[in-house]
Amino acid sequence: MVSQSNICLTLFSAAIALFIYVGLTYMLTNQGYRFDVGWFLMAISPYQWALTGVALAISLSVSGAALGIFATGVSILGGGVKAPRIRTKNLISIIMCEAVAIYGLIMGIVISNSIANYSTNDPTLIAHKYRAGYKLFGAGLTVGLCNLFCGVCVGLVGSSAALADAQNSSLFVRILIIEIFGSAIGLFGLIVSILQ
Amino acid sequence: MKDDLFFNIDHGYLEGLCRGFKSGILKAPDYHNLVQCETLEDLRLHLHSTDYGSFLANEASPLTVNVIDDRLRDKLVQEFQHLRNASYEPLSTFLDYITYAYMIDNIVLLITGTLHQRAIGDLLPRCHPLGTFEQLGAITIADTPAQLYSAVLVDTPLAPYFIDCISEHDLDEMNVEIIRSTLYKAYLDDFFKFCKDLGGVTADVMCEILAFEADRRAFMITINSFDTGLTQDERAKLYPTCGHLHPDGLAELRRADSYEAVKEEYKLLFEGAGSSTGDKTIEDKFFEHEVKLNMNAFLRQFHFGIFYAYLKLKEQENRNIIWIAECIAQRHRSRIDNYIPIFP
Secondary structure (H helix, E strand, O other), X not given: OHHHHHHHHHHHHHHHHHHHHHHHHHHHOOOHHHOOHHHHHHHOOHHHHHHHHHHHHHHHHHHHHHHHHHHHHHHHHHHHHHOOOHHXXXXXXXXXXXXXXXXXXXXXXXXXXXXOOOOOOOHHHHHHHHHHHHHHHHHXXXXXXXXXXXXXXXXXXXXXXXXXXXXXXXXXXXXXXXXXXXXHHHHHHHHHHHHO | OHHHHHHHHHHHHHHHHHHHHHXXXXXXXHHHHHHOOOOHHHHHHHHHOOOOOOOOOOOOOOOOHHHHHHHHHHHHHHHHHHHHHOOOOOHHHHHHHHHHHHHHHHHHHHHHHHHOOOOHHHHHHHOOHXXXXXXXXXXXXXXXXXXXXXXXXXXXXXXXXXXXXXXOOOOXXXXXXXXXXXXXXXXXXXXXXXXXXXXXXXXXXXXXHHHHHHHHHHHHHHHHOOOOOOOHHHHHXXXXXOOOOOOXXXXXXXXXXXXXXXXXXXXXXXXXXOOOOOXXXXXXXXXHHHHHHHHHHOOOOOOOHHHHHHHHHHHHHHHHHHHHHHHHHOOOHHHOOOOOOOOO
């Protein structure tokens, strides 16, 4: 563990040192103009932004759902050995995690449906296209990250719910309420994305 | 964060299983039933309806307390072995650490037995199954600690703990106890360091429990050594250093010469603990506090402390059942309620 964090620290500081060195070189040789953020952003086509948004939407949501499902599933298995009655009821937690992945899927489809071909030379229209690209990227990133954390949250709470249910069945419904609130986070991400 | 997110990958099933085991620990109504038994057969019947099931079913009719003790221990060992066999790193190292304490007990048992000229065949079945290792039978050939170390123990996981107690003295009664205390001190300090390195919730929970264990050892060593020939310095070398008493309290305990002086520390525990037969002894109070700490371990999720706590709670329960069984068997029911309740 310690050596792992040592390696990370070394790589990170090496990267920063390199960055500072390159930056200083450019600055001191009067080539500062070559470090052009604007050119960089313009050079990336809006298609790339939009499609990256789609990728982020689906992949991050699925990661969140996966983290949640394995956290809950393992606890249901463990708790179900000595208390078999919890097995069926606790599948609700897994379904709620799955819903998170479905949000991501829906947004991915919605975003990719908004992508259309364009060919124009009018600078105002090009600015519009770029803005559309950025918005779609933002939408995808929003829903992806929201669902990632929502999935993790619902999964951890579901794991505790399974173990608590094994001890005392009256606790399950109450912990389910906590999970519903956790699920609402994912829904927020979905709504904001759709508005984009 | 890493604790919460990724704990379940390797250890989630075993945690769920361990909590399931814990829910089978006897509760207050079960103890009421057991206390009202008239004979050991009644005891067997009542235990049948709890989580123990038919573990005594194959025993011959005149049940003795020894048989019950053995079967209880077998069941506990079976559960622990299952957990150990199914575990990944670092949980398997953690569970191994727990077994080192039993190894130390077994070694001391064998050395003492050899000193009293008992046959190896009598001694080996009396060893605790959780503390067996391959070279266990070879311990009886050693005469001095140095021989013991170089011949038998250097390949076992206990080897680093022996550095402190290789001396040229022969193994005799007094020295065996000193060896046990020295080994246990080294083991406890090592286990504490291991838990601290694990970090996170495990460190929080386990370090609390182990610190109490260290303090309890220091007290018991002090109290038990008042009439023996142990000097203060020798005594001080046996105190584990990972407890709350280190270093000031331990310095005071070194100087303590009587039971009264020891009482200054841990005042709350000593209150109400008299040495007359009616009150609870100090050992009972220590047991109660330990049970409380172990139950608290179950309040948090995603840590290894529950495995340790479960083992200790189950052992306490076994002690309770044996206490009740002894009271029933000897028909001396006046102190039958002196078991340590686990669930309030």
